[in-house]
Amino acid sequence: MINLMRSLSCFFAAALLLSSCGGGDTKSEAKKEAPPLDPAAIGTITGKVTFSGEKPASRHINMDAVPACANQHKGELPPQDMVVGKAGELKNVFVYVKAGLPARQWPTPSTPVEINQKGCLFTPRVLGIMVGQELVFTNDDPTMHNIHPTPKNNREWNSSQAPKGEKIVKKFDKEDVMIPFKCNVHPWMRANVGVLAHPFFAVTSDDGSFSLKDLPAGEYTLEAWHEKLGTQEIKVSVAAKETKSADIAFKK
Numbered sequence: 001m002i003n004l005m006r007s008l009s010c011f012f013a014a015a016l017l018l019s020s021c022g023g024g025d026t027k028s029e030a031k032k033e034a035p036p037l038d039p040a041a042i043g044t045i046t047g048k049v050t051f052s053g054e055k056p057a058s059r060h061i062n063m064d065a066v067p068a069c070a071n072q073h074k075g076e077l078p079p080q081d082m083v084v085g086k087a088g089e090l091k092n093v094f095v096y097v098k099a100g101l102p103a104r105q106w107p108t109p110s111t112p113v114e115i116n117q118k119g120c121l122f123t124p125r126v127l128g129i130m131v132g133q134e135l136v137f138t139n140d141d142p143t144m145h146n147i148h149p150t151p152k153n154n155r156e157w158n159s160s161q162a163p164k165g166e167k168i169v170k171k172f173d174k175e176d177v178m179i180p181f182k183c184n185v186h187p188w189m190r191a192n193v194g195v196l197a198h199p200f201f202a203v204t205s206d207d208g209s210f211s212l213k214d215l216p217a218g219e220y221t222l223e224a225w226h227e228k229l230g231t232q233e234i235k236v237s238v239a240a241k242e243t244k245s246a247d248i249a250f251k252k
């Protein structure tokens with residue numbers, strides 16, 4: 001009877017306070033950070049992303065209307081949305097683990113990531129951050145910029161930044177692959193940010209390479225995202241202490 005009374009009062013308390021009874025607060029328990037991974041049980045996936053075929057149409061950037069920015073570039077500025085090397089090396093591909101990770105919490109880095117506006121370009125153009133990690137915007141230009149993300153899962157916002165103005169610090173509280181950013185003043189300015197709840201993502205460099213380090217041994221689905229070419233998925237398994245090679249090819 002006492003147990004029944006306790007259960008009932010617990011039920012009503014829960015209904016009134018929207019809090020759980022017995023077994024602790026599972027939400028806050030789930031948020032506790034898991035212990036570090038065993039270094040003997042992790043591996044690396046590394047690879048190269050290439051593009052073959054006919055390049056999709058891509059626009060040259062003409063910023064003659066803004067001499068303060070145009071002056072910062074020598075000659076014609078090549079397209080930024082499709083950067084391909086001589087052997088098809090594809091730059092600015094966001095590669096990340098889409099599925100296969102163990103269910104656990106991954107600590108949010110305390111170091112922020114930065115996007116600078118210089119010569120009327122967002123730099124870097126593509127990057128990844130974790131949920132809750134700080135994203136800092138700086139403006140090195142002697143001109144006003146505007147930062148305007150249009151997310152799928154996070155709140156849309158829109159902030160203007162004065163010439164060489166105060167930095168703007170933002171966070172995203174939900175996963176989002178990818179968030180497009182634009183500048184409402186300069187229509188060619190674009191950036192793309194992937195927000196994930198884990199740290200297993202990379203952006204390909206000039207040589208098309210990427211590396212996903214400290215992955216628990218397992219079988220994964222990787223997705224590669226490119227702003228003009230869309231997405232590709234591959235399955236890769238990595239064993240403990242292994243460095244697995246996994247190349248990704250985009251064709252058009």
Ligand SMILES: [Cu+2]
Pocket residue numbers: 120144145146183184185186189
């Ligand atoms: Cu701008």
